[in-house]
Amino acid sequence: MTTIFEALRESHEIQRDLAEKLLQTSGDSPERRELFKQLKNELFAHETAEDRYFYIPLMMTDPGLNIT
Numbered sequence: 001m002t003t004i005f006e007a008l009r010e011s012h013e014i015q016r017d018l019a020e021k022l023l024q025t026s027g028d029s030p031e032r033r034e035l036f037k038q039l040k041n042e043l044f045a046h047e048t049a050e051d052r053y054f055y056i057p058l059m060m061t062d063p064g065l066n067i068t
Contacts, residue, residue, distance in 0.1 A: 004053045011046040018042060 002010075018039040025032040 004049065008046065008050060008054070011042060011049070014042050015039065015046065 018035055022032065022035045022039060025035065
């Protein structure tokens with residue numbers, strides 16, 4: 001079973017790879033639009049997973065926060 005940490009680390013690798021590929025393109029090409037779309041989707045999925053499975057549970061155990 002994959003942990004949230006492993007999943008986020010894998011997502012970081014995917015983001016780096018897509019960003020590198022995106023930097024190797026220029027102008028308004030179909031390839032560049034597709035890479036940007038993939039990166040945008042990966043960033044959104046990463047943000048959602050990070051919030052849902054990492055930060056919110058972490059905040060729920062913080063005695064300094066009054067989350068009810």
